[in-house]
Amino acid sequence: MRRMKMAAGLGTATLTVGVLLGLPATSAQAVDYPTTPGIHVPYGATYTMGTATWYNRSVTLAGEHRAISSSGCRATWMYTYDANGKQLGSRGTPVICNQTSGFTLNVAADVPGGAAKIKVCLDDGNYADLACKVYYRP
Structure with missing residues (x-):
């Protein structure tokens, strides 16, 4: 009888461990972050354009900006x-002259839920704003 109880106990323990170890591992799912495509800040024949991706504590803007010789140099901020409406962070690109260049800016928004809005500006070669647009978190 003692042997049967011990065997039954071991069987239960083996079954429990087997069930626990046999469970499928949960895989990390990719989190979808909202995006704002179609960002476009023109100034004459020059522009900044791209897509913003809104993360929990930052926003990334990936795109391109254009400067032409007749308009002067440009930067994007x-x-x-x-x-x-409290500013959380800012970042700008290096100044470009007479070219079109890709860029990626990642700007901190270190508050719960992240940024509520962004302002994207096309600046002149001295980092003075020429044109700006505000975009809200989707």
Whole structure:
């Protein structure tokens, strides 16, 4: 009888371990972050354009900007803001002259939920804003 109890106990333990180890591993799912495509800030024949991706604590703007010799040099700046309009961060590209160049800017928005809006600006060669547009988190 003692042997049967021990065998039954071992069987239960083996079954429990088997069930626990036999469970399929949960795989990490890719999290979908909202995007804002179609960002376009023109100034004459020059522009900044791209797509913003809104993360939990930052926003990334990936795109291109254009400067032509007759218009002068250009740079792109992005600013992040919370829901109350407080600026959270900013970052800009190097100045480009007489070219079209790709860029990626990642700007901090270190508040719960991340940025509520961004401002994207096309600047002149001295980093003075020529044109800006505001985009809200989708």
